[in-house]
Amino acid sequence: MDMTQPPDPQLSDDLERFRLRNFLAGLGADEIEIREQPIDLADVAAALEANPKAVWFKSVGPERAELAGNVAGSRARLARAFGATPQTVLAEVVRRLGNPPEIIEVPRERAPAQAIVATGDAIDMTALPVHLQHEADGGLYISAAIDFAIDAKVGWTNVGMRRLMLRGRAETGIDLVSPSDLRAIYLEAAARGQTLPLSFTIGANPIDMVAATMRLPVNELGLVASLRAAPLAVVKCITNDIRVPADAEYVIEGFLDARGHVEDEGPYGEFLGYYGGVKRNPLFHVTAITRRRDALFQTVSIGGRHMDTTDSAQLVALRTEATVWRALETAVREPIAVYATTATGGMFNLRIALRQRVPGEARNAILAALGSLANVKHVFVVDPDIDIFSDAQMDWALATRFQADRGLIVETGLRTLPLDPSLPDGARIGAKAGFDLTWPFGQGERLERSIPEPPALSGARFSSLEAALQHGPKYFSELMAAAGSRDGREIVLALDALRRAPGLDRDARGRYVLKPG
Ligand SMILES: Cc1cc2nc3c(=O)[nH]c(=O)nc-3n(C[C@H](O)[C@H](O)[C@H](O)COP(=O)(O)O)c2cc1C
Numbered sequence: 001m002d003m004t005q006p007p008d009p010q011l012s013d014d015l016e017r018f019r020l021r022n023f024l025a026g027l028g029a030d031e032i033e034i035r036e037q038p039i040d041l042a043d044v045a046a047a048l049e050a051n052p053k054a055v056w057f058k059s060v061g062p063e064r065a066e067l068a069g070n071v072a073g074s075r076a077r078l079a080r081a082f083g084a085t086p087q088t089v090l091a092e093v094v095r096r097l098g099n100p101p102e103i104i105e106v107p108r109e110r111a112p113a114q115a116i117v118a119t120g121d122a123i124d125m126t127a128l129p130v131h132l133q134h135e136a137d138g139g140l141y142i143s144a145a146i147d148f149a150i151d152a153k154v155g156w157t158n159v160g161m162r163r164l165m166l167r168g169r170a171e172t173g174i175d176l177v178s179p180s181d182l183r184a185i186y187l188e189a190a191a192r193g194q195t196l197p198l199s200f201t202i203g204a205n206p207i208d209m210v211a212a213t214m215r216l217p218v219n220e221l222g223l224v225a226s227l228r229a230a231p232l233a234v235v236k237c238i239t240n241d242i243r244v245p246a247d248a249e250y251v252i253e254g255f256l257d258a259r260g261h262v263e264d265e266g267p268y269g270e271f272l273g274y275y276g277g278v279k280r281n282p283l284f285h286v287t288a289i290t291r292r293r294d295a296l297f298q299t300v301s302i303g304g305r306h307m308d309t310t311d312s313a314q315l316v317a318l319r320t321e322a323t324v325w326r327a328l329e330t331a332v333r334e335p336i337a338v339y340a341t342t343a344t345g346g347m348f349n350l351r352i353a354l355r356q357r358v359p360g361e362a363r364n365a366i367l368a369a370l371g372s373l374a375n376v377k378h379v380f381v382v383d384p385d386i387d388i389f390s391d392a393q394m395d396w397a398l399a400t401r402f403q404a405d406r407g408l409i410v411e412t413g414l415r416t417l418p419l420d421p422s423l424p425d426g427a428r429i430g431a432k433a434g435f436d437l438t439w440p441f442g443q444g445e446r447l448e449r450s451i452p453e454p455p456a457l458s459g460a461r462f463s464s465l466e467a468a469l470q471h472g473p474k475y476f477s478e479l480m481a482a483a484g485s486r487d488g489r490e491i492v493l494a495l496d497a498l499r500r501a502p503g504l505d506r507d508a509r510g511r512y513v514l515k516p517g
Helices: 009-017 020-025 041-048 075-081 089-097 181-191 206-213 220-228 311-331 361-372 391-400 465-471 476-483 489-500
Strands: 032-035 054-060 065-069 103-105 116-119 145-151 156-161 164-166 171-174 196-202 232-236 243-245 250-256 263-265 279-281 283-291 297-299 335-340 349-354 378-382 408-415 429-436 504-506 512-514
Touching: 009 232, 041 054, 041 065, 075 089, 075 206, 075 311, 089 220, 089 311, 089 335, 103 220, 145 181, 145 206, 156 181, 156 206, 156 220, 171 263, 181 196, 181 250, 196 243, 206 220, 206 311, 220 232, 311 335, 311 349, 311 361, 349 361, 361 378, 361 408, 361 429, 378 391, 465 476, 465 489, 465 512, 476 489, 489 504
Parallel strands: 032 054, 065 297, 103 232, 349 378, 378 429
Antiparallel strands: 054 065, 116 283, 145 156, 145 196, 164 171, 171 283, 196 250, 232 243, 250 283, 263 279, 335 349, 408 429, 504 512
């Protein structure tokens, strides 16, 4: 980190360019719903449920706070954040992962995220616009919090997303049950009887959320910079030594209690669409709340019946795809596309298109994908002609290119997500399946495996039908092209004449040929 940087106009621009408010301001009416009218916190969840658009509430609760929801809840919006399309965003993320990160520390005076500071008795988490998300949730949850912690072993900053359950003005629960780097860092501190400093940003560009959802063995602050493809301005927190993006809307500083997983947390509407129950989890103590002058709070959608419009499924899908893509790059020669369906939470059902260069690569791809992430449960592999973003084309491929006794791979006893409600109670391992929907290697050429298209009539012209047929076997459409026909019925009559003399035949693909002699 360079702490001696002079003020840099480009950096000042970036402090505004990547802020949540400006990302929202750039969305068109097809992507964002702006709600000017006042709304109670109790009604926010219903306004976000199954809503394909981001929602910008301009007046929430008695404080008339500003709140944004569902910001990352569509692939189009995620793609927009990366300057890509829904089809190209994965390639763009993978490309940006290779960007050398540049992190620049700015002093507090230049950090919009610390324009207003509350410490001590001024801390009040219940003054933030935090709403009840699901009927049976154990309380009010901050759902859009990105966490930053220092991994003392390597000195790197670990970045993730973790929900916070309000327990009072300066105390929250946190979910730290699943295997994660933060959990490991925390358990080491707690084993030494030490608290773990931790800070959260709330109100972030979707890029920062994508970076937070990734789990890579790097300084993940650098990952934020790499994925932004711009220098990342960070500021040191006021009450701990953690650096956080200086352009966040809000920062919550504090530490995790040293007593370990001792307090009840949950239930909560989880990322598979169902509730997770009450868990024993650590406590988070708040030591400062800092924010922008015109701070915009954020919430994300997670559980429920309409998974494909949730921030959670969209973010997790990109992370799943990036992880699987990297595994495929070493497992097979020519992966074409990867898509984790968001209706299944962005991880359980995964689609791969690849061009098989040697027999067996489809099955290698299945095993590589299943092994790359515990969260990948069913893998569907297709040839490159199938659009893996189309449910209809995938259904068609499953129906017509799959034989269960040949193309199904089932593996049991694998690590999976204990949250999967189809597992027996308490199970931690489960089954996974692969579906090879590719044509048998080298056998996709038969007419019965070719796909009908409307006639293009683009074949070569000939002086007569007979000359065309002397040139070689022709489909009816090629004979129409040969004669320049825009009709076809006269070709029927011409073929009828040829059938009588010199004689016509059909080849194995149904093309017309002249009888020999
Ligand atoms: C919206 C959202 C909320 C999440 N909430 C949690 C959470 O509360 N607890 C958790 O362990 N993981 C949660 N995750 C998953 C982690 O953020 C993710 O696994 C991350 O890679 C963990 O980072 P780490 O291993 O570097 O600590 C959430 C992910 C998303 C997208």
